[in-house]
Amino acid sequence: MTRLGYQIPNFTYPDTTPATLFDVIAAQAREADSSGFDTVLVMDHFYQLPMIGPAENEMLECYALLAALARETKNVRLSALVTGNTYRNPAVLAKTVTTLDIVSNGRGQLGIGAGWYQQEHDAFGIEFGTFGDRFEKLEEALQIIIPMLRGERPTLAGQRYQVKDVVNSPAPASRVPVMIGGAGERKTLRMVAQYADESNLICGIDEVPRKLDVLAAHCEALGRDRRELTVSWQRSVCIAPTTEEARADVEEYAARLGVPESQRAMITGRLLVGDPDTVGEQLAKDLVAGIDGYTLNLVPNGHKPGRVALLGETAAKVVFG
Numbered sequence: 001m002t003r004l005g006y007q008i009p010n011f012t013y014p015d016t017t018p019a020t021l022f023d024v025i026a027a028q029a030r031e032a033d034s035s036g037f038d039t040v041l042v043m044d045h046f047y048q049l050p051m052i053g054p055a056e057n058e059m060l061e062c063y064a065l066l067a068a069l070a071r072e073t074k075n076v077r078l079s080a081l082v083t084g085n086t087y088r089n090p091a092v093l094a095k096t097v098t099t100l101d102i103v104s105n106g107r108g109q110l111g112i113g114a115g116w117y118q119q120e121h122d123a124f125g126i127e128f129g130t131f132g133d134r135f136e137k138l139e140e141a142l143q144i145i146i147p148m149l150r151g152e153r154p155t156l157a158g159q160r161y162q163v164k165d166v167v168n169s170p171a172p173a174s175r176v177p178v179m180i181g182g183a184g185e186r187k188t189l190r191m192v193a194q195y196a197d198e199s200n201l202i203c204g205i206d207e208v209p210r211k212l213d214v215l216a217a218h219c220e221a222l223g224r225d226r227r228e229l230t231v232s233w234q235r236s237v238c239i240a241p242t243t244e245e246a247r248a249d250v251e252e253y254a255a256r257l258g259v260p261e262s263q264r265a266m267i268t269g270r271l272l273v274g275d276p277d278t279v280g281e282q283l284a285k286d287l288v289a290g291i292d293g294y295t296l297n298l299v300p301n302g303h304k305p306g307r308v309a310l311l312g313e314t315a316a317k318v319v320f321g
Contacts, residue, residue, distance in 0.1 A: 003198065003232040003293030004319045005039035006032040006308060007081050009052070013303040014256060021058055024303050025065070026072045031308035033073040036316025040073060041081035041111060041295060042066060046120050052299065053257065055119060063096050070104035079109035081200065081234075081295060082181035086115035086126055086134060090141035091166050094148035098172045106174035110145065111200070113181040114138045114188075135187045136160055142178075142195045149176045183207070185214045193218035198230045200295055208233060208289040233291045235283075238273045238300045239311045246273050246301075253300035271300070276314040283318045293319045 006028070013024050029040050042065055043049070048057035066078045078100060083093065093110075101108030114134040115121070121128035129137075140158040147154040148168040155164050179198035182188040192199040193215060201211055212231065219226040238253075240246035250273055254264045272282055283294065296315060301307050 001230040001292060002319050003039065003230050003295075004037050004312075004315055005041050005079075005081070005200075005232060005293075005295035006037040006076075006312065007041045007043070007234075007295050007297040009043075009236075009297035009299040009302055016058075016303075018058065021060065022065075022068065025060070026069065027305065028302050028308045029069045029072050029076075031306070032312055033076050035309040035312030036320070037076055037312045039077040039079055039109065039295070040069060041079045042069075044080040044083045044087065045117060046087075046124060047117070049117070050119075063100060066100055066108075067103055070100065070107065073104075073107075075107075077107045077109045077177070078104055079111040079179065082111040082113040082179070084115035084117070084120075085112055085138045085141050086121065086128070090144040090161055091148065091163050093141070094145045094168055097145075097176060098149065098168055098170070101172040101174055101176050102170065106172075108172065108174070109177045109179060110149070111179045111181055112138070112142070112145075133160075135191075139191060142191065146178060146195060149178070183211050185211065189215045190218045192229065193222050193224055193226075196229065198232065200232050200234055201291070202234045205233070205286050205289060208291060212290050230292045231290075232293045232295050233286070233289075234295045234297075235286070236271050236299055237279060237296050237311060238271050238298065239276065239279045239307060239314065240301065241275060241310070243274045243278060246275065249301035249304070249307075276310060279311070280314045280318055283315055287318060 008025055008028050016024055032040050042062055044062040045059055047055040048059050062080050097108055097110045118128050137160045140160045144154050144156055144163050151171050153165050153167055177197040179200055180192045180196045181200040183201045183203040216226045238246050238250050240249055250268055254267050298307055
């Protein structure tokens with residue numbers, strides 16, 4: 001199965017106020033909905049990410065935002081990239097995702113990971129714990145959430161979570177896909193093989209073949225057909241009608257962040273920058289690595305009208321032919 005997701009990358013845009021912030025986000029979702037993307041995803045964070053802007057910059061809560069975007073879109077699935085498991089009780093999260101699926105007429109998706117942003121945890125009074133703690137929590141959470149999404153009434157007396165014959169009513173409107181984000185070979189990809197429908201890899205393109213081999217090995221060990229899983233790769237892009245415009249958008253973005261000119265090459269190096277031909281050719285080249293599609297973001301210029309649509313139309317030709 002192919003996948004082409006658009007991640008609304010951050011919630012701090014030039015010339016916006018709290019009153020207009022949602023309008024900018026909704027406009028991106030509508031463009032994604034009509035231009036070839038099959039999924040719209042938003043970050044599940046309470047503070048802005050350190051690589052994008054100051055922590056105190058605007059950030060809307062993920063699931064309230066996705067419910068609002070359900071009324072702005074008609075076609076795309078709606079998901080977090082990815083839900084921080086530590087932020088919510090897993091049974092409550094199952095109810096939340098179920099509600100998203102219902103209000104979107106069967107377009108909800110669960111994207112989930114172990115959680116990593118310690119500053120948020122400390123500020124909000126949420127237990128962060130060790131790396132191992134967070135993955136133990138994630139695995140127990142999946143043993144609660146997935147059965148609840150599938151119409152079962154799980155009971156779990158775990159070390160981290162406890163539920164007893166928990167009911168999820170009403171049931172989701174559709175079979176909600178479960179995507180686990182990350183590329184850890186020992187824990188994350190094993191849980192993908194055991195529990196998930198989809199994997200979203202965050203790693204260098206040169207690492208993708210090894211990650212796929214590891215995932216296949218986990219599937220074999222668990223008796224699962226690797227072909228049942230859809231694997232997407234996360235990519236940051238800056239596209240514009242011309243390469244010159246795309247480069248100018250990157251410069252504007254770097255200036256907004258206050259990055260000195262001497263260091264701006266580091267930003268460009270992490271981005272796929274160019275016109276539709278340039279971006280399309282590179283996406284086609286990367287797709288050969290064995291992935292099933294992409295989750296793409298437009299951190300520098302997704303707020304500019306037409307940029308998301310241009311990316312969707314360009315990437316859809318590569319992914320869907």
